[in-house]
Amino acid sequence: MDWVEKYRPQHLQDVVGNSGAVRQMYEWAQDWSRQKKPLILYGKPGIGKTSSAHALANDMNWEVVELNASDQRTKLALERVAGAGSTTASLTGASRKLILLDEADNLHGQADRGGAKAIVEIIAASQQPIILIANDYYSLPGDLKAATEPVQFRALQARSIVPRLRQICAAEGVACDPPALDAIAERAGGDMRAAVNMLYAAAIGKEHLLAGDVHTSAKDERSTIFELVGGVFKGRRDADLLRMAVEVEDTPDAIEQWLEGSLDNMPDLASRAKGYACLSRADEYIGRTYRRQYYTLWRYASAVMLIGVADAAGGHGIHSRIMPPSRWQKMGASKKQKAVRAGLTRKLSD
Secondary structure, three states: OOHHHHOOOOOHHHOOOOHHHHHHHHHHHHOOOOOOOOEEEEOOOOOOHHHHHHHHHHHHOEEEEEEEOOOOOOHHHHHHHHHHHHHOOOOOOOOEEEEEEEOHHHOOHHHHOOHHHHHHHHHHHOOOOEEEEEOOHHHOOHHHHHOOEEEEOOOOOHHHHHHHHHHHHHHHOOEEOHHHHHHHHHHOOOOHHHHHHHHHHHHOOOOEEOHHHOOOOOOOOOOOHHHHHHHHHHOOOHHHHHHHHHHOOOOHHHHHHHHHHOHHHOOOHHHHHHHHHHHHHHHHHHHHHHHHOOHHHHHHHHHHHHHHHHHHHOOOOOOOOOOOOHHHHHHHHHHHHHHHHHHHHHHHHO
16 A cells, blocks of 8 residues: 555644644634635645645544646536535535645636636635645735635655654564665655655565665766666666656656566566566556646656665666667557558559
8 A cells, every 4th residue: 555645644633744834724624614714735745735634624524525726627617516515515424525626826817717716706605614735825826815825834854754754664564774764854855755655665575674775876967768777777876866757858657668678687586576566556656647637746656666666676787788668669560560561552552
C-alpha cells in the first residue's frame, strides 16, 4: 500500500508543522455558519493542505465531497457537483458536507469558461462549509480572493519531517539510521509527501536503512535520457536524478519504459524484481496523473521509479548499450513492415 496514503494524518493533531494554519482551520470549523467565508489553503505542493482538510473533516464528522478544478472547470459541472453537494443534506449521517475543491488556482475567470465566477456563485448559495486548495494564492482572480479567507501553509522544516519518517519506519519494522532520515528530510525540500515517497523507495525490501542507501554521489549536470538511465544504474545522488528527470525531454511514462528496458542489467534476479516493484508503484502514480489530469503527481512517480531502481541496481552501473524500449523497436518495425506492404500493394495495383 502507498505509504503516503497509509500514513496520511487522520486528525488535525497528527498534522506535521503549520500549527498556526491548523489552528485557524479548527477555529473556523468550530464556529462555522453560512455567514463565514470559505477557507482557501495555499502553499507549495506536498506540505499538508489537502491532508489537513480531510483531517479536519474527520474531527468534525463531516462528509467530504472532493472536486478537482483541473478535471471539471465548466460552470455547468461545478453547479451540478459542488452546487448540489453543497445544498443537500448528507445521506451518510455526517453532520455536514465539506466541499473540497483542489487546484483552485487553475481557474481563470471568464477565460476558463466561467469557472471562477461559478465558484463565487456556489459559495454564495452554499449551505455547507467549503475549502479551496491552491498552490499560488496570488494568481487567483480578485473576486475569488475577496470571497474567501486565506490560510497559508509553509514548507516544512527538515527537523519536523524526521520524526514522522521515524514513526513510519517503526510501524513498518524497518530500522533506520538517523543520518539516512536526515538526508531524506533535507532533500525533500519541505515536502512531506516527497519525503515519504523517498523513504518508501529507499527502504522497500529492507530491514535496516543505512545512510549509504541514500545516494550521495557528487552533482553532475546531465540531462539526456541516456545519461539519466546511466545515472540511475550508477547510483547517482537522489536529488541529481530528480533534477535530471525534469531536464530531459521525456515524460515520466517514457522514462519508466526506458528503465524497464534496462532492467536486464540488474546484478541478480532479486534486484530485478525489486526494480520491477518500483516501476509498478510509479506506474500507479502515472495512471492517476492521466485519470485526474493532475500532473503534480508526476514528480512522485519520478521519485519512486528513479530512486527505487537506483537502489535496486546498487550502483553497479550499466555495461551494455542503453537502447530504446523494446516495445518502441517493435512498433517501429511494424510501421516499417506496413509501409513496405503498402508500397507493394500500390505497385501491384498499377
